Amino acid sequence: MPPKKSGNKRPGPTSRSARPGKPRGPKKFSGGESSRPPRPNRAGAKPGARAKPTTSFKPAGSSKPVGSSRSVGGLKPISSPAPTPRKPKSDASSVQGIRLQKVLASAGLGSRRQCEELITTGRVEIDRNVVTELGTRVHPDRCEIRVDGQALHRSKLAYFAVNKPCGVVCTNRDPSGRPRVTDMIGLPDLRLFTIGRLDLNSEGLILVTNDGELANHLAHPRYGVQKIYRVQVAGLPDPEMLLKLRRGVHLAECTVRVDDVKIKSRHKESTIMEIALREGKNREIRRILARFGHKVLTLVRIAVGPIRLGEMARGEVRRLTNEEIASLKKLIPGNVS
Numbered sequence: 317m318p319p320k321k322s323g324n325k326r327p328g329p330t331s332r333s334a335r336p337g338k339p340r341g342p343k344k345f346s347g348g349e350s351s352r353p354p355r356p357n358r359a360g361a362k363p364g365a366r367a368k369p370t371t372s373f374k375p376a377g378s379s380k381p382v383g384s385s386r387s388v389g390g391l392k393p394i395s396s397p398a399p400t401p402r403k404p405k406s407d408a409s410s411v412q413g414i415r416l417q418k419v420l421a422s423a424g425l426g427s428r429r430q431c432e433e434l435i436t437t438g439r440v441e442i443d444r445n446v447v448t449e450l451g452t453r454v455h456p457d458r459c460e461i462r463v464d465g466q467a468l469h470r471s472k473l474a475y476f477a478v479n480k481p482c483g484v485v486c487t488n489r490d491p492s493g494r495p496r497v498t499d500m501i502g503l504p505d506l507r508l509f510t511i512g513r514l515d516l517n518s519e520g521l522i523l524v525t526n527d528g529e530l531a532n533h534l535a536h537p538r539y540g541v542q543k544i545y546r547v548q549v550a551g552l553p554d555p556e557m558l559l560k561l562r563r564g565v566h567l568a569e570c571t572v573r574v575d576d577v578k579i580k581s582r583h584k585e586s587t588i589m590e591i592a593l594r595e596g597k598n599r600e601i602r603r604i605l606a607r608f609g610h611k612v613l614t615l616v617r618i619a620v621g622p623i624r625l626g627e628m629a630r631g632e633v634r635r636l637t638n639e640e641i642a643s644l645k646k647l648i649p650g651n652v653s
Contacts, residue, residue, distance in 0.1 A: 413453035416440065419461065421528035423468055424507035428532055439464050474508070475636040475644075476501055476524040479628040486513040486522065497522060501633055511535055511620070512543075515599055520545070520617030521625040523636075523644075533648045534621070540594035541647055542575060544619040545601060547589045549610040552582060557608050561591075565604040572597060572604055586613060621647055 420431035420440070438446050441462040442454055454461065461468040480486070484495045488509055494516075498508045501524060511523040511531045525531055534541050564573040575592040582588075587610075591601060602612045618625045622643040628634065636644075 413455045415450075416442070416447065416452045416454050416461075417450065418529060419454060419456050420463070420468070421532065422473070424471060424509075424526035424528055425463065426509075426528050428529060431528070434463060441465075471506055471526055473527045474503070474506055474525060475527065475641050476508075477623060477625075477628070477634050477636055477640075478522050478524055479625060479630050479632045480514055480519050480522045481630045482517055482519050485516060486510045497524060500631065514617060518615045518617065519630065520615075521620055521623065521628075522617070523620055523623065530645065530648070534644065537595055539648060541621045542592055542594050542619075543617060543621075544590065544592045546580070546614075546616045546618050547591055547601060547605070547612055548586055548614040549589060549605055549612055550586055551610045552587055553579070553589070553608070553610060560608075561604065565607055567597070567603055567607075570597070572600060574604075590618075 416435060417428050417431040420426075420434060421428045425431055425434065432450055434440050435450055435452070436448055438448050440447050441460075442452070443460050444462075456468075478497055478500055480497055480500075484497055484500070486497050488496070488498060490496060497510050501508060506526050508524050508526050509528070509531060511525060512535045514520065514522055523531075523534070533539055558577050558579075561574045561577050564571045572595060573593075575594060576590075577592070578590045580588045580590050593600070597603075601615060605612055616625075623636070623640055
């Protein structure tokens with residue numbers, strides 16, 4: 317009988333897949349039939365050779381690949397090709413002209429929307445031909461533009477600051493014959509209009525111009541030009557009321573918020589406040605303060621954007637400086653000219 321195998325004897329070799337635990341690294345290929353050669357790398361290199369790093373791609377229209385800025389596997393980085401310089405764009409307005417409604421607004425015929433109505437209703441002519449298309453572009457120096465049969469007279473743009481007193485209206489047409497802000501300037505040949513409004517019983521700074529394009533932008537709530545008012549109210553507002561003004565006050569048509577509100581001084585039966593806001597609702601300040609039971613005694617606008625009332629006397633008129641005009645135009649995206 318064959319001798320029994322000892323239990324302490326080391327077992328014979330088994331297949332690699334049957335061994336438990338972590339597999340060992342691959343054996344070197346010796347050429348034997350029982351050994352399995354290692355798999356070649358993805359690049360198809362010979363067994364045992366280091367795989368070459370993939371470099372980069374070639375962009376369309378370029379003969380050099382764009383590589384990484386770091387050295388990989390001993391390879392030198394390949395720099396990106398220099399960008400092709402772009403040709404400067406020509407001024408489209410100088411080639412195609414200026415939009416007709418912008419020309420009309422700059423001539424003082426109203427806001428751009430009002431000038432668009434002039435075009436669509438057939439009241440505008442270019443070289444004796446009626447134009448109703450809003451996309452029309454013109455060269456004001458070359459074309460003859462007429463509105464209601466009258467040749468367009470492009471007046472020199474003018475900008476004024478007025479300290480409006482109470483009892484003066486901001487409208488251009490008043491059937492009641494009340495004094496107007498535009499009458500205070502004393503230039504009837506210029507087609508002037510106010511930028512925004514102050515009600516009959518309010519006073520202070522108001523801007524007047526014949527630049528319809530700029531006026532329309534500054535008065536539009538989209539651009540949020542800040543205005544500051546000095547307001548005297550009856551009673552003594554408390555801090556809780558000031559907080560509610562900043563959070564927002566509900567009116568019939570919307571919610572109104574102030575940018576800032578400060579108490580400047582207190583008296584026995586009244587308080588002087590400084591209120592800054594960016595909206596322009598009708599009698600806005602008077603209405604929101606009335607919600608808290610405070611009647612407005614006096615209301616004076618002391619600033620519109622960067623323009624300040626300063627030491628101007630009531631009823632005084634002055635021209636804006638070039639620096640002030642430039643500061644107003646900076647408030648509008650695209651720097652309206």
